[in-house]
Amino acid sequence: MTITTITSRAFNQDTSGAKKAARLGPVLITDRGRPAHVLLSIEDYRKLTGGGHSLGEVLAQEGGADFDFDFEPPRAGRLHRPPDLG
Numbered sequence: 001m002t003i004t005t006i007t008s009r010a011f012n013q014d015t016s017g018a019k020k021a022a023r024l025g026p027v028l029i030t031d032r033g034r035p036a037h038v039l040l041s042i043e044d045y046r047k048l049t050g051g052g053h054s055l056g057e058v059l060a061q062e063g064g065a066d067f068d069f070d071f072e073p074p075r076a077g078r079l080h081r082p083p084d085l086g
Contacts, residue, residue, distance in 0.1 A: 001024075002021075002024045002025040003025050003026050003028060004021040004022075004024070004025065004026070004028065005027075005028040005030060006021075008036065008037075011029050011039075022039045022040060022044075023041055026038050026039070026044065027040075
């Protein structure tokens with residue numbers, strides 16, 4: 001895996017070049033000589049985060065997701081009892 005380092009100025013001037021470099025590995029973007037951001041391909045990002053979709057991504061898909069919203073949890077009953085002062 002190749003790690004490419006570019007300045008934030010170079011990133012702003014050649015975003016498409018940075019995206020091409022991200023296909024080969026992470027792109028480290030520096031700001032005033034210090035690491036500030038990392039650009040990853042979506043495949044590398046999914047490997048890093050476990051590869052699953054978030055709830056937001058599932059809900060945002062065209063057609064939505066089929067969830068059963070009729071779920072009613074059981075009542076918890078009394079959550080506290082009066083203090084025993086005796």
